[in-house]
Amino acid sequence: RPSNLQMEESSNLRRANCRAKGGAPGFKVAILGAAGGIGQPLALLMKMNPLISVLHLYDVVNSPGVTADISHMDTGAVVRGFLGQPQLENALTGMDLVIIPAGIPRKPGMTRDDLFKINAGIVKTLCEGIAKCCPNAIVNLISNPVNSTVPIAAEVFKKAGTYDPKRLLGVTTLDVVRANTFVAEVLGVDPRDVDVPVVGGHAGVTILPLLSQVKPPCSFTKEEIDYLTDRIQNGGTEVVEAKAGAGSATLSMAYAAAKFADACLRGLRGDAGIVECSFISSQVTELPFFASKVRLGRTGAEEIFPLGPLNEYERIGLGKAKKELAESIEKGISFVKK
Ligand code: NAD
Ligand code: LMR
Numbered sequence: 001r002p003s004n005l006q007m008e009e010s011s012n013l014r015r016a017n018c019r020a021k022g023g024a025p026g027f028k029v030a031i032l033g034a035a036g037g038i039g040q041p042l043a044l045l046m047k048m049n050p051l052i053s054v055l056h057l058y059d060v061v062n063s064p065g066v067t068a069d070i071s072h073m074d075t076g077a078v079v080r081g082f083l084g085q086p087q088l089e090n091a092l093t094g095m096d097l098v099i100i101p102a103g104i105p106r107k108p109g110m111t112r113d114d115l116f117k118i119n120a121g122i123v124k125t126l127c128e129g130i131a132k133c134c135p136n137a138i139v140n141l142i143s144n145p146v147n148s149t150v151p152i153a154a155e156v157f158k159k160a161g162t163y164d165p166k167r168l169l170g171v172t173t174l175d176v177v178r179a180n181t182f183v184a185e186v187l188g189v190d191p192r193d194v195d196v197p198v199v200g201g202h203a204g205v206t207i208l209p210l211l212s213q214v215k216p217p218c219s220f221t222k223e224e225i226d227y228l229t230d231r232i233q234n235g236g237t238e239v240v241e242a243k244a245g246a247g248s249a250t251l252s253m254a255y256a257a258a259k260f261a262d263a264c265l266r267g268l269r270g271d272a273g274i275v276e277c278s279f280i281s282s283q284v285t286e287l288p289f290f291a292s293k294v295r296l297g298r299t300g301a302e303e304i305f306p307l308g309p310l311n312e313y314e315r316i317g318l319g320k321a322k323k324e325l326a327e328s329i330e331k332g333i334s335f336v337k338k
Helices: 004-020 039-047 063-071 085-092 112-133 146-160 173-187 222-233 235-243 251-269 312-337
Strands: 027-032 052-059 078-083 097-100 138-141 168-170 198-200 207-209 274-281 289-297 300-304
Touching: 027 039, 027 085, 027 251, 039 052, 039 063, 039 251, 052 063, 052 085, 063 078, 078 085, 085 112, 097 112, 097 251, 112 138, 112 146, 112 312, 138 146, 138 251, 146 168, 146 274, 146 289, 146 312, 168 289, 173 198, 173 207, 173 222, 173 235, 173 251, 173 274, 198 312, 207 222, 207 312, 222 235, 222 312, 251 274, 251 289, 251 300, 274 300, 289 312
Parallel strands: 027 052, 027 097, 052 078, 097 138, 138 168
Antiparallel strands: 168 274, 198 207, 198 289, 274 289, 289 300
16 A cells, blocks of 8 residues: 555656646645535545646545545545644645635524634634645635635734735635526526626625626516525525525535636636636725635736626615625634734
């Protein structure tokens, strides 16, 4: 049975061979919280991603089993498992991209903010590890409440002197995925042909679908706009209630996270025109963080696009979103500063 060191050498060799052949660049990716409801299907999807040569699966429980299972898939990435805090640094060293779905999910009746107490500390500790072991990695932050955990991560990186706003990305892809699905249902078209920008943040009224900017261009009745806005803003709660205490969205989230991670990796590779929505440090509004369309490139989010023209309905929604966002952002910042 090869040792970890032998595996490392063979994987480095494989990356070098691959590059020499003009093949995939062979990125190293870590998932923190890899044994969870999102983590497991996300690990599966990332193991299938040809851009990845090394996949590190870290959790505080059950990561050896998940790793053994995923590692039998006959795809290119070498999979390694890491269990518990003492193995966090090894899990992170050398990573190009770190995806964080670690933390507790909602139960019916809870808001995402109710998760702050536990998840804030988890995200802080994990980001301290990133600052130490892979300060140049792109970070995809999934743990809720995203509107606060991204500011927490930023403060941790600032404290460590490693903060690069372009590399810290809150994952709001599930809002876009839902919006595309629900809009396609209303229009009676294939969701793959629909693109709905969703801006603001990732909780309730902070999730602001820009239905006036749907591609391909289309128009909705007032009833359709009310229905779509409400369904997109409450898509997470719809799943939490349907799961009735067994957690929140995991499978659609793993799909969304894999889609976003793949976009980040294609950006890192140097592909042109990779545009996704993300909650990020931003000057699009007066708030320090805001979700909008960003262009992903070799150094992370290299361009942040303005919101574009909003109609009256969206301008009112933006006002509500900014009010709640301001509080959630401040809560995250002061958690680290205090
Ligand atoms: P889960 O409870 O099934 O899995 C979470 C995993 O995190 C568990 O395996 C747990 O052991 C692990 N974990 C806990 N503390 C850890 C630590 N310190 N280090 C590493 N791992 C740790 O939950 P889930 O359904 O996978 O959801 C995870 C998080 O993602 C929740 O906070 C949830 O609200 C959030 N979420 C976000 C989005 C989004 O769109 N951004 C969508 C769905 C869920
Ligand atoms: C979601 O949108 O599905 C996630 O944020 C999980 C949740 O708590 O709703």
